[in-house]
Amino acid sequence: xxxxxxxxxxxxxxxxxxxxxxxxxxxxxxxxxxxxxxxxxxxxxxxxxxxxxxxxxxxxxxxxxxxxxxxxxxxxxxxxxxxxxxxxxxxxxxxxxxxxxxxxxxxxxxxxxxxxxxxxxxxxxxxxxxxxxxxxxxxxxxxxxxxxxxxxxxxxxxxxxxxxxxxxxxxxxxxxxxxxxxxxxxxxxxxxxxxxxxxxxxxxxxxxxxxxxxxxxxxxxxxxxxxxxxx
Ligand code: URA
Numbered sequence: 001x002x003x004x005x006x007x008x009x010x011x012x013x014x015x016x017x018x019x020x021x022x023x024x025x026x027x028x029x030x031x032x033x034x035x036x037x038x039x040x041x042x043x044x045x046x047x048x049x050x051x052x053x054x055x056x057x058x059x060x061x062x063x064x065x066x067x068x069x070x071x072x073x074x075x076x077x078x079x080x081x082x083x084x085x086x087x088x089x090x091x092x093x094x095x096x097x098x099x100x101x102x103x104x105x106x107x108x109x110x111x112x113x114x115x116x117x118x119x120x121x122x123x124x125x126x127x128x129x130x131x132x133x134x135x136x137x138x139x140x141x142x143x144x145x146x147x148x149x150x151x152x153x154x155x156x157x158x159x160x161x162x163x164x165x166x167x168x169x170x171x172x173x174x175x176x177x178x179x180x181x182x183x184x185x186x187x188x189x190x191x192x193x194x195x196x197x198x199x200x201x202x203x204x205x206x207x208x209x210x211x212x213x214x215x216x217x218x219x220x221x222x223x224x225x226x227x228x229x230x231x
Pocket of ligand 1: 100101102103105181182183184185186198
């Protein structure tokens with residue numbers, strides 16, 4: 001990869017800005033000062049420095065956000081706030097959202113610029129569990145759990161079986177294995193409940209954990225691997 005592209009992709013600056021840095025003699029590759037923007041970088045071997053700071057290039061980025069209510073899961077919108085407004089430092093990457101949440105839903109939301117990863121995670125062929133904590137308008141009847149777990153007809157096909165348990169009088173934990181539009185709210189509506197609060201706690205083995213509303217962090221390499229390996 002060309003040196004100027006490497007630096008621009010790593011967020012050091014625009015292509016023009018990094019070319020200037022290189023011309024000024026501020027960039028080292030391994031222990032050699034380089035002044036040519038088209039210097040070839042071997043991603044497996046070379047180390048690139050601007051001043052004394054090593055610049056690490058990542059082919060893709062994966063960000064886990066605790067989505068607050070009131071934000072759209074969209075990259076831009078003319079009327080509403082979007083989750084993109086909560087995330088700083090990724091302006092040089094073309095992030096998109098992996099599996100949207102409704103405006104009033106909170107919790108686990110992933111953003112990435114890895115299209116293949118998104119396809120893997122959102123394809124119904126790969127049965128990745130999404131766990132929701134669902135708060136209802138009325139007391140949940142324990143014998144409705146069975147109805148919730150069985151496949152039901154939605155958008156002209158049967159849903160995959162899901163897992164459910166009752167946590168409190170009006171709170172149910174539900175894991176679904178696909179992501180149809182408003183799926184959780186519609187599942188509860190079918191059995192006579194209205195969802196008053198919806199919160200996604202986990203996708204696959206990855207938990208939202210202690211991130212506070214509006215906070216975000218990069219996924220670790222191990223977490224990315226775990227999500228890629230679910231089949
Ligand atoms: N199901 C819903 O109904 N809404 C969400 O935001 C996510 C899943």
